[in-house]
Amino acid sequence: MHVSADFPDPFEPNKTPVIRSLLDITADxxxxxxxxxxxxxxxxxxxARGLLPRGQETGIAICEQSFDYxxxxxxxxxxxxxxxKTMLHxxxxxxxxxxxGAPGPDLLVAHKLTIEGIAVRRAATRLNLPFALVIQGNTDLKILAARPDLRGEFRRIFHDAAAVLPFAPWALRGVEARLGCRAGPVHMMPCPTDLDRPLTPVVGDGTLVSAFHLRNxxxxNLAGLCSALRxxxxxxxxxxxSVIGGGSEADLAQGRALAAGLDAVAFEGPLGRAALRDRMHRATGFAMPSHRESFGLVFVEAxxxxLPIIYPSGAAVDGWFDGLPFALRVDARDHRAIARAMLALVRDEARLKAELARWQRSDxxxxxxxxxxxxxxxxxxxEAIGRGRSAQA
Incomplete structure (x- = not known):
C-alpha cells in the first residue's frame, strides 16, 4: 500500500507520473x-471541528474517491x-x-519522509506492519530545515523504516546530516522515465536547450541562464x-522580460515526448541549473x-555523475560558473559527446x-517485507 501526494488521480490528474511509473514497472x-x-x-x-475527536472517526477526510490504482x-x-504532525497523524x-480487520498489505510505503512518512509510520505502528520510505530531496530537506520542532518525529520515521529508497545521493546526505546515519538498508534509486533508450550523440546545431514549464x-533559474548569456x-x-516548454501568456511575457536584450534566447513552446527527445538530440548541450529539484528526470532524458548536461550542485542528479566529464556541476547562484559551463558545452562538444557515447554503453x-x-x-x-516478517516472528 503506497501513500503519495505525488500521484496522478481524479482530483489532480496532472501530478508527476514518477510514483505511478514505479508501480507500473514492478506490477508483475x-x-x-x-x-x-x-x-x-x-x-x-x-x-476546528477536524481537531475534535468524534467517536471512532478521525475527521480527516474531506472527499474520497476510488480510481484505478x-x-x-x-x-x-x-x-x-x-x-x-497532528493532521498527518x-x-x-x-x-x-x-x-x-481485513486481509491487508504486507507493507506500507511512504513516498516522502516529512509528509507521507508521518501518516504511514502512525498507521504501520497501529497495524504492526513494516513500512518503507522513499526520500525526495527537495520537499523533504525543505521541511526538515523549516521544522526543527519535529526533528524527533522525523528521526523516528527515518530510522524505523524497514528500507529507505532515496532518489539521489545528495538527498540521503542531507537527511543523514540532520537525522543521523541509518543502520538499516538503503537502496539508491533513480526515477524512471519512458525516454531511457540511448541515442548516439551527434554534432549538434550549436544551441543549448533547457526544458521546463514556464510557470516554473x-x-x-532562467534568470541565471540569462545572466550567464549576457x-x-x-x-x-x-x-x-532554446527554452522548451509551455505556459500562459503571462508566463511567456515574464520569460521574455528576463531575456530582454538577448536575441540569442528562443522560446520554442511545448513539445510531445517523442518531439522533445528528437529536439534534444539535435542540440549541442542541455543546461538547467535549477534552484530546487528533487531529481529532475529531464537530465537523464537529455x-x-x-546531450552533455549542466546540473545544479546539491539538487537534481547531484551525486549520480561525479567525475564524469559530460555532466557539469554548477552552483545555481553563480552566473559566472554557469557561463563557464555553457561555454564548455559548446567549445568541447565533440570530446564531451564522445565520452557520453561510451557511458551510454556502460552498466x-x-x-x-x-x-x-x-x-x-x-x-x-x-527486503522491507522480509524484515517485517522477521520482526514479527
Whole structure:
C-alpha cells in the first residue's frame, strides 16, 4: 500500500507520473495499491471541528474517491504547516482504520519522509506492519530545515523504516546530516522515465536547450541562464539558448522580460515526448541549473538523447555523475560558473559527446533504465517485507 501526494488521480490528474511509473514497472511482482492524498485547507470552523475527536472517526477526510490504482483522498489540513504532525497523524489513523480487520498489505510505503512518512509510520505502528520510505530531496530537506520542532518525529520515521529508497545521493546526505546515519538498508534509486533508450550523440546545431514549464521559470533559474548569456556576450562569445516548454501568456511575457536584450534566447513552446527527445538530440548541450529539484528526470532524458548536461550542485542528479566529464556541476547562484559551463558545452562538444557515447554503453548508464530501476525498487520492497516478517516472528 503506497501513500503519495505525488500521484496522478481524479482530483489532480496532472501530478508527476514518477510514483505511478514505479508501480507500473514492478506490477508483475507486487499487488500494488495506492492512496493518493491531496491536502485541502478546511477553513476556520471546519478546521476546528477536524481537531475534535468524534467517536471512532478521525475527521480527516474531506472527499474520497476510488480510481484505478486505489483510493484518492482530499484531507483537511491548514496551510503553512500549521498542525502538520497532528493532521498527518489523523491521516495515519484513517489509514489504519481503513486497513484494520481485513486481509491487508504486507507493507506500507511512504513516498516522502516529512509528509507521507508521518501518516504511514502512525498507521504501520497501529497495524504492526513494516513500512518503507522513499526520500525526495527537495520537499523533504525543505521541511526538515523549516521544522526543527519535529526533528524527533522525523528521526523516528527515518530510522524505523524497514528500507529507505532515496532518489539521489545528495538527498540521503542531507537527511543523514540532520537525522543521523541509518543502520538499516538503503537502496539508491533513480526515477524512471519512458525516454531511457540511448541515442548516439551527434554534432549538434550549436544551441543549448533547457526544458521546463514556464510557470516554473524562477525555480528552474532562467534568470541565471540569462545572466550567464549576457556575461558570455560581453566576453565575445555568442551562445544560443532554446527554452522548451509551455505556459500562459503571462508566463511567456515574464520569460521574455528576463531575456530582454538577448536575441540569442528562443522560446520554442511545448513539445510531445517523442518531439522533445528528437529536439534534444539535435542540440549541442542541455543546461538547467535549477534552484530546487528533487531529481529532475529531464537530465537523464537529455543524457539518453545524447546531450552533455549542466546540473545544479546539491539538487537534481547531484551525486549520480561525479567525475564524469559530460555532466557539469554548477552552483545555481553563480552566473559566472554557469557561463563557464555553457561555454564548455559548446567549445568541447565533440570530446564531451564522445565520452557520453561510451557511458551510454556502460552498466552505469543501465542503472537509469526502467528494468534496473524496477529491480532496485523491487529488492527494496521485498527486503522491507522480509524484515517485517522477521520482526514479527
Amino acid at each position: 511482482g507486487f499487488d500494488h495499491r495506492a492512496v493518493s492524498i491531496n491536502r485541502r485547507n478546511p477553513g476556520g470552523p471546519a478546521f 486505489g483510493t484518492t483522498l482530499q484531507y483537511a489540513a491548514p496551510p503553512r504547516g500549521l498542525f502538520h 489523523r491521516l495515519g489513523d484513517w489509514l489504519a482504520a481503513r486497513l484494520a 521559470l524562477a525555480g528552474k 556575461l558570455t556576450a560581453r566576453q565575445g562569445h555568442r551562445l544560443h539558448l 543524457l539518453m538523447a545524447g 552505469d548508464a543501465r542503472r537509469f533504465m526502467r528494468p534496473a530501476i524496477a529491480d532496485v525498487f523491487g529488492r527494496g520492497l521485498r
